[in-house]
Structures are given as structure tokens and as C-alpha cells.
Amino acid sequence: MARILVTNDDGIHSRGIYVLADAVSDFGETWVVAPEKPKSATGLGMTLHKPLRVKKIHGKERTFAISGTPSDIIHIATNVIVGKVDMVVSGVNVGDNTSIQVILSSGTIGAAAQAALLGIPAVAFSMAVNDDDKIEEQKNMLKPIIRSVVHYVLTNGMPPGVDIISVNFPERIGKNTEVKVARAAKTRWRELVDERIDPMGEKYYWIYGKPTEIEVGTDVHVVFEEGNIAITPLTLNLNIPVPNTEDSKIGQYFSGLCEDMVSTIRKIYK
């Protein structure tokens, strides 16, 4: 029987996490461990300098809130609360996690990434809505679709090289909704800053975003232009391979850089 850890970054009171937990509950032993408060846009941030608290939620079996980030939760859950888990599912997030820009700062993906670093298969679910009511409303459509994804991954494992499978649902799922594999766009938002003056006469600033141009074939296009479901396989391997020769442009670039640095070091000590 599979042991599944269900988590999110919207916090233990978000309805999305219970839609996800209900969907997977009969695949095995399901544990719900989530931040006590919303922790959106925390990425893989961890809490190293503050102690963490764990609170069992009354009236709910195997359900816990933690005073930390989604990354903290993976560590506390696997070390203290649950033990070894076979799969981590994260979400259903209120709001899409499309584009590299959004993915890199997402706590939903952060939890999945932290699981992947521990070698645990990880699937993240997000929905292009701005309120968890809209997830709740569509739970009868969402649950069987989520079940089919989790069943597939439990049966087939993760494909080689894939650390996270990210699933983004459009705002509305209907009978003609399609499912497409799509790469993450580079950006979804152009960040802008709004300057304001507080009642004491001091300046303060809000960061907000305007949508960037949408490229065909990306997760953003599938979810927002087509209204379909996007499946995006992600790697955490950020490495750019550099051949150890001068034959390639990138090899030349970095051997030049190393030479400059070494000759600087040798000069300091001459």
C-alpha cells in the first residue's frame, strides 16, 4: 500500500489540499501536512534559524499544520510525522504555476522539488483560479483527473530525468478539455512597481505583474489561451555542461575565465 504525503503552500485551511487528499485517499495511507499559514512565493525557502511547531488538526485523521515553509514540511513530515513516503503530491494550488519565472518562486513546486531532492516521486497540481471556492466547485471533475495522474505515476514511476511532474488546470474544466504536454514558458509576468505615499507622508512600494506575451507551445498558452490542462515535466538539474576542451565556444569561454582568474591569483602573491 502506498504512503502518500499531501502538502501545499496555501496552508492547512485551503480547500484545495482536501480536494487533493480526497482524490488520492484510497490509493493508500494518505497524510496531510501543510503550513499553518499561507506560504505562497516562498520557493524552496527553509526555516533554519527558528524552531518549528507541529499541530495535529482536531477531527481530521493524519492531518497536521506546521509553522514553516513547504520545504520545511517535507523534512518534518518525512523525519518526524510520517516516515518514509512513496509519493508527494502538492496542491491543488490556488493559482497556476506556469512559466519558469513562477515555478522558481512557487511554494507548491518548492515542496515537490524538496521531495524530488530526497528521491521521492513528486507531482504538483495547480489551478488557474484566484479563490479556493472555484477549486471546491469543480471538485467532482478534478478528483477523477487527479486520480488518473497519481494512479499513472504510482504504476509507472517517474520517467528517467524527470524530477517533478507539474499539472496546471485551466479555470474551467469541461467535456472538451484536452490534456497537453507543454514546456514551461520563460516568463509569465513583467513585474512593475507602484509607488505610493502613506498617511505619514512616507513612500512605500507595491510589486505587481502584467502578463508578458504568450508563446505557442508553452504551459501558459495551453492553460490561458486554449483553456486546456498542461502537463510539464521538470528537471532540477540546472547544470550547463562545459566540455573540457577549447573546441566549443562554451569551453573556450570558461577556460579563458579560469586563466584570467588564476593569473590574477598568481600576481597577488608575486
Add this chain to the structure above:
Amino acid sequence: MARILVTNDDGIHSRGIYVLADAVSDFGETWVVAPEKPKSATGLGMTLHKPLRVKKIHGKERTFAISGTPSDIIHIATNVIVGKVDMVVSGVNVGDNTSIQVILSSGTIGAAAQAALLGIPAVAFSMAVNDDDKIEEQKNMLKPIIRSVVHYVLTNGMPPGVDIISVNFPERIGKNTEVKVARAAKTRWRELVDERIDPMGEKYYWIYGKPTEIEVGTDVHVVFEEGNIAITPLTLNLNIPVPNTEDSKIGQYFSGLCEDMVSTIRKIYK
């Protein structure tokens, strides 16, 4: 004349940022914009639901503290304080940023990544020390080495496909220190959790790490086993390409997943 934004995640009072700013100051117009408080392990986290404050630091030219994360700083600096910048340098971080695990949660790399998403060349500098005194002590070695890196990148641009160049210094730089291009290891730490009881009799938890096994050829090996400087080129492209055919394993995997999901959707509406 180049306009260079110097930032970090250790905060405006860390000595590392001034070592970095001094090192690059005569390449052009240098701006120092940093978090007012340390923001380590915030990754690419952003502040969207709280207003931000900007404070000019007295007695220091073009130096500002912001009540936000390293990612916030890139947006506020480029939108409000500085305008268009030619390069972002982040650091010198107290503590290495070796391994994917550490990189993904690093605020130092987070600032560089946020810059890279805006198309700005970004270099991150980190040092395997636990105190900024040790950066200050070695500033006469660090500054010329940093200068050689920044000069090289200003002259040659970033190599194609590379979003961030991450430089990790060992604890001590000496006359025989070498410079090596090295891929980021997967992990550096195995996270453990320590359970304690507070004076009121309630449990609380600390997350801490023990080093994982070090693999030859990685940034961790170069910095900690060899005591050399590691140069690690990073991409932010987390996409795994999926061919649109059944010929490849990964193509088969995802077409099977999509089929299962679509047939589930069609059944709901039957």
C-alpha cells in the same frame, strides 16, 4: 560606462557586499541595494502582499536598504532606484552556494536568477565561511579575483544558454589556489530534524543538515575537498524536452498519461 547593481541576501550590514561593491566600483556606476535584514534561504521568494520600504543609507553613496527579499530588490532597484542595469553581482555570500539543493533555496542565487529572468547578466559570489569577518580579512585577495571575473563578463558577455555564473570561494585563498569549472552536485546536506521540549512542556523542532557524500568533479568537491575556487554555469531552463512521438520512452510515458487523463474527462461527461 557600465551600470552595476550589487546585491546580496545577507543584508545591507554584511561586510561581504562592500567587498564586492569595492571590487567592481571602478568598472562604472555601482549601486548597492540589499535587504535591510538577512534573507538567507529565501530562494526566489517575492513579497506580493505587503508594501515595501526603501531606505537610503546615510553617508554612503548610491546605497539603499529594502524591506524585502533579494528578488524584490531586483524589481525595486531596476524599476525605481537605479533604472536599467548592465550587470547584477550578488554576494559575497557568507557561506557557499554549492549543490543544486543549496542553489535552489539560496537568496544570493535567487537575486541573480531574478536578474537573469530580466535578461541581465548575473554573477553570484559565495564563500565557504561562516562569518563575514573572514570575508573582510581576505578582501585583498578577493577583490582582484572578483574584478577579473566581472571584467571578463563585461567584456565577453554571458555564454549562450548560461543564465547565471556562480563562483564559490573556499575558506582560504592562497598562492596555489586553482580555479575549476565544476557542475553543481545534487545535494550537499542530508536534512535532519531535532525534537526538543520547551519550558512549557511543548514539543518544537529544529531542522539541521549533515554533509552528504562528496562526488569528484562537483562544486562541493572543488571547494571543500580541494580548497579551490569553483565556477558553475547555471541555466534556469528546467524543461525536460518531450518528443511528440511514441519512439522515445519519455514520449510514450507522457502520451500514455495524457490518454488516461483525457479518457477520464470523457467518462465524467458521458
